[in-house]
Amino acid sequence: MTGHPHPLDPATAGEYLAGRRIMVAAGLLADPVRFAYYGLEEPSKEEVLAGASQPGAADRRLRAFLLNLKTGESADVVVSLTQGSVVSARVIDTAAEGQLPIVDSEFHLVEEIVAADPQWQAAMARRGLTDMSKIRICPITAGAYRAPAEDDARRMVRVLAFLQEGEHDLAWAHPVDGVTAHVDLIEKKVLRVTDEFVLPVPRESGDYDDPAVRGPERAGLRPVEITQPEGPSFTVDGGLLRWQDWSLRVGFDAREGLTLHQIELAGRPVIYRASVPEMVVPYGDPRFRYWQAYFDTGEYLVGKWVNSLELGCDCLGEITYLDAVICGETGEPREVRNAICIHEEDFGILWKHTDIFNGSAQSRRQRRLVVSFFTTVGNYDYGFYWYFYLDGTIECEVKMTGVVFTAGHPGGEYPYSTEVAPGLGAPVHQHLFSARLDMSVDGQANAVEEVDVHGLPVGPDNPFGNAIAQTVTRLTSEASAARPGDASRGRVWRVVSTERTNRFGRPTAFTLCPQPHPALLAHPDSPLAARAGFATRALWVTRYDPAQRYPAGDFVNQSPGGGLPAYAAADRDIDGQDIVVWHTFGPTHVVRTEDWPVMPVARTGFMLRPTGFFDRNPTLNVPAPPGHCHAG
Template sequence: MEQCGACRAPEPYEGPEGVHPLDQLSPQEVSRATACTRAHAAALGVPGALRFNTVMLQEPAKRDLLAFYNGRGARPPRRAVVWVLNPPHGHLFEGIVDLPSAGGGDRMLRWKLLEGVQPTTTPDDNVLAEEIILADKRVMDMVAERYGITDPNLIIFDPWTLHGTPPGYEGRRLMQGFLYVRKCKDDNEYAHPLDLLPLVDLNLGKVINIECYDKPAKIPPTLVNYHADLANGTTGTGWRSDLRPIDITQPEGPSFTVEGTLVKWQKWQVRLGFTPREGLVLHNVGWQEEGGRVRPILHRASLVEMAVPYGDPNQPYVRKCAFDVGDYGMGFTANSLELGCDCVGHIKYFDGVVNNAKGEPLVIRNAICLHEEDAGMLWKHTDTRLNRVEVRRNRRLVVSQVSTFANYEYAMYWNFYIDGTMSLEMKLTGILSTTYRPLEEKPGNVPFGIDVAPGVIATNHQHLFCVRLDPSIDCAEGGKDLVVSEVNADMLPLGPGNPRGNAFQVNETPLLSVHAAMRDAAPFRSRAWKVKNPAVINPITGQPVGFKLLPTHSTPMLMQPESLVAKRAFFATKHLFVTPHDDEQVFPAGDHVVQSEDCLGLKIWTKEDKPLAGADPVIWHSFGITHLPRLEDFPIMPVEVVGFTFKPWGFHKWNPTLDLPPTRNAASKEDVQAAASAPKLPRPRM
């Protein structure tokens, strides 16, 4: 199979100082970008102090990257995108800073006032909101009057962005807060929700409204804890004593190699990136054939948005909906992963670089984890005539990141398998966001949720994710030749061609325009979507090489089309969108989603029914889960897993695992006593 566009390896090695054009900004580059921004703002006479929101790499245009990779263009320059506020004036500016690789000569290339939008609420914004709340005399007086609590150290404020700005507050940078109380330092505050909801103006630095029930309520008293120092008090049974260690060992080290941010494992190659908004990003995913030729698969892939709408229609909870990627940032909220806890085995870590409100760089140690793990059986067959068994173990390379958004954790796992399959798993865990219920009410009969403790309700909600996939199947000149099609398995009607009614066939339909490519999943038809390259034909199948996107979770949005959620989270109204590639189109709900009243991205980009033929298609895949909380999810939630699979479909000449040697794990041991007592069964005849 020949590649289109006279393909070469996806990219040359890094340039000066080992920095690749797609590597995240270094701490030094963040400092240079913010210094340049301060100087530029001062020269323009921008009033007020600057509050830096986001400083991140401006990725080179795809066209320039491809020219560089293929030796036809210069090395793309290093540039930073800077979003900066100047409260209390409420202005948001966007700057593009040129950062010459030699250092010095930094300059502002573009400076723009952005009107009518609010940027991400960073960790510093969340801390600021809590400080404002806890320092507000009116709030503390109400807490003392209603609950008898005078120690502000026991009050916990969960900051949330607003989903729907109350009338009269338009144009202000606001955060709402759900209040909780702790009985002691490590107590689980979500077991003790209060019925006060303050509203904070971040630019003015003050509380501007407080919502509450008409009469004082009692604090839910039950202790429901997960912290190691308190959990035994909840269960009353003590720690389990019958768990024995399971150790993951690789005495010869891992099978992957790392060159800067380029990872090579088996026949996979992938470059890892990191942004404050998306967190982990995959670049230049490819498969290496014999002779060293690397066949491109994905130019770029990342989680670009998610919406978590809650199903309670009552005030103020109707405003409860988080767009976690756009509202808070997967990178800003990334955890520093712990060896032997978050990841086990032989681990390689990568740091993440973000910024604080002062414009200083912050390094998140061990933000990304890389490891390989056993993945069960790959394939097996017993030839009963020869009495011979052939079996191969599967393994996968895992690239992961975990982010914390107040009560919830989202763990992102990109998996690469030995047979050329890749997948994304999102693991949801953390703590349910709870609300107050009067203690005098009997449990049960909660129309929009469930009781998880006396006086404590967990509301029904959804987690709706969106990934952006920029495919490059066997083509290093971009994806202009690629075609996205829909594949359905359909039963045939009874008739001369199907007299016994057992026949079904596969129907494939090319999606040739933007509107035609707005599609829903259909599990009853085994619906999937194929990305194929008609310029490269598989010699065995006679069909274009390709990969198939297999939706494994197809939860639809349960909110009405006229709802604010459906307007803002337009990406979640369908499971598939396909658009022509555009470097500026990355975030489907918009570059700035905080307090938005409509979709500022995908709805606009798909308004015109543009043709997709020759358009370098970009895939937007939405998937999710409807979370109907259960008692067992509290006080800590065992993981729920959602995701999808991206599987080779006629991409290889034959099964790519035939060269795997037979292996036997020498560390495995048999329980001899159990084996001796087991009955011997006759071997079945085949």
């Protein structure tokens, strides 16, 4: 370690090594113990706000999930770098709480186990496939399905197969359907092979690098250059980012990816911490792959697979990059260069008016600050973008691309899948993200109001039937604040300060504006709904608790359930309290033929817009662009 970082700054390589030495000295890392997760244990909000934000003032801690690859014993460990000691080490009851995330060596182990298994070899031979070197093994988290019951007590993966004929062949184009292997990762054996049906392996190439597949390259696309001759308008000092009236701290975590802290606008607090700490991708084909549902954050760690971004490929303009430090299963750190991209970009018209009375003609350009990263989790690639606008709006956007997960298509009008190539199907699925917004609108005392708009019946106060009204419902307890979205009512949620008002005497606020997408479509009684309970509602509001960090619980892999439904069951008071707002968002993806063989970016997200936070338009002082954009 060099110097004293801010307590919310990500852990450095030196800190990870120091924490590892503490665990070695305590006897916690005897072979074959591996790290399933390793990251900063942030100090509590109370500690930071009480003055621990000064460098070196807070106890610097790391948290590790440790897995014994031989016995399956799992531990949740916290070490203090400041004290040089282990703070806590708890053995996890995996049957009741869930398994730790998959570690890298387990993926490689499964390939060896399955390829050597006679049942698997026989299933492949049934399909005319005898060269195991051409079979790509895809180990997938097993979920928790209560049948057979003993499976849920094991550390397991389920295996699907794809055929890759050549080095550059796209294996996703050639699923070997109807067969799966169930593998015990601790006993290191195939428990059984389920071989239900045989479909021909689709043969059409999906190699989008092949000119024969992609076609002749387009002509006529002339260069687009984005320049800022005087440099960017923002500054970065360590993890502290400032731009216009915004200030925030940028962090990064192997599990959550990008984390944002102490977001302030015009010197006033808005959000203490913002992140997207979970996502679930449930597939809707009940025929054979009923168990396909991936919690890409809790089971695989989205931050761990962060991309190193390239100027001109991933980012255009005057870019500032931040590196990330990620640890593998041995706890040894590695630096990912250019993991986080920060830049500003023009975003069209901010406001414009030509007045018919005074002759004034004015235009102003909108601009936004962008903080983003990209990660690859198996077949999908996700970009997480946070935007900060001149008018005080905050937007979170997720960009989804990559290759859709494929299966054999049985032909005909099969309702659960789209045929994207001859005999090749892409099942209907959802991408459901959970944003955790530790709100602090003008302080820690906040409340949430649900706002619906609707028409009114014709009557004495509405004789011509044109009235439009709002219904505002205060959410006062955690149980009552588990809310569905309702686009037909234009439903939004207003986070209000209970201590500060604007010049009209109304609470200062920010409004959460969702997109109109359905929540989890799995049946409420399904095992998946128990595990992904957070995704059954568009909104949850809970009292701040530093231990309640993840919407599906701490240990998601094979978990029977937990997280937000359990948090909200306490039914604590949330009116005028220190609250956390959780928002579920994301699309239901009915795959198009245009999504194959690589998917153009699809976007999803939400906005937070100031509502009475300012007394008037806060962008009146934005200068006009040079030229002839204003008169009068």
